Amino acid sequence: MGTDDAIGRELRAAVAATRGHFRYESGHHGDLWLDLDALFVDAIRMRRWAAALVAEAASCGAEVVCGPLTGGALLARVIAAELHLDFVHAERHVEGGAVRYRIPDALGAVVAGRRALLVDDAINAGSAVGLTLAELTRHSAIPAGIACLLTLGEAAGRIAREHGVPLVRLATLDRGMWQAGDCPLCAAGMPLEEQGLGTGGQGSS
Numbered sequence: 771m772g773t774d775d776a777i778g779r780e781l782r783a784a785v786a787a788t789r790g791h792f793r794y795e796s797g798h799h800g801d802l803w804l805d806l807d808a809l810f811v812d813a814i815r816m817r818r819w820a821a822a823l824v825a826e827a828a829s830c831g832a833e834v835v836c837g838p839l840t841g842g843a844l845l846a847r848v849i850a851a852e853l854h855l856d857f858v859h860a861e862r863h864v865e866g867g868a869v870r871y872r873i874p875d876a877l878g879a880v881v882a883g884r885r886a887l888l889v890d891d892a893i894n895a896g897s898a899v900g901l902t903l904a905e906l907t908r909h910s911a912i913p914a915g916i917a918c919l920l921t922l923g924e925a926a927g928r929i930a931r932e933h934g935v936p937l938v939r940l941a942t943l944d945r946g947m948w949q950a951g952d953c954p955l956c957a958a959g960m961p962l963e964e965q966g967l968g969t970g971g972q973g974s975s
């Protein structure tokens with residue numbers, strides 16, 4: 771989907787973006803922080819965005835929709851309703867210092883052997899999406915596509931290519947992101963702020 775359409779512009783305007791020096795939960799440093807929670811306040815608008823994603827994602831032949839808590843699952847649930855498909859969520863856990871996204875055991879049978887559309891609100895380092903795909907695969911689901919409102923950087927496209935599935939998104943945002951040891955903002959002596967977008971301490975990117 772193109773990113774210069776009206777919805778893309780609306781999304782970029784709606785997201786609360788702050789420039790600065792941040793440490794994402796993936797461990798990377800970056801120059802953009804997003805308050806994604808603000809995107810969900812207007813439920814009618816969110817339903818309209820979900821419908822725009824559905825128009826592109828319907829052809830991937832999904833049988834179930836999955837999203838990582840919290841933002842991804844909120845959007846995934848709306849998309850599942852639009853597509854008249856089942857919905858499951860994946861929950862972030864830290865086990866032995868490693869991050870995992872877990873689908874509740876009781877819901878494993880919902881995804882087993884079925885084509886799954888993975889939905890997130892934003893994909894940055896790709897940790898949440900990458901780890902949720904791993905969990906879907908563990909439950910014998912078949913990745914069918916990835917859908918999100920926003921992508922930042924190249925991780926979303928790379929993960930979609932690696933899994934051979936289409937990526938559907940409504941907007942892209944530019945940002946710098948670096949391994950902590952290579953961060954030019956650290957090198958410039960810019961103080962690090964403690965808020966940031968991203969999950970999955972071990973990172974998938």
Ligand SMILES: O=P(O)(O)OC[C@H]1O[C@H](OP(=O)(O)OP(=O)(O)O)[C@H](O)[C@@H]1O
Nearest residue numbers: 839840841893894895896897898968969
């Ligand atoms: O591609 P990534 O680097 O993983 O970043 C994107 C993820 O970060 C945000 O979730 P967050 O961990 O902030 O949790 P939340 O949805 O509960 O706010 C967002 O909802 C995505 O799931």
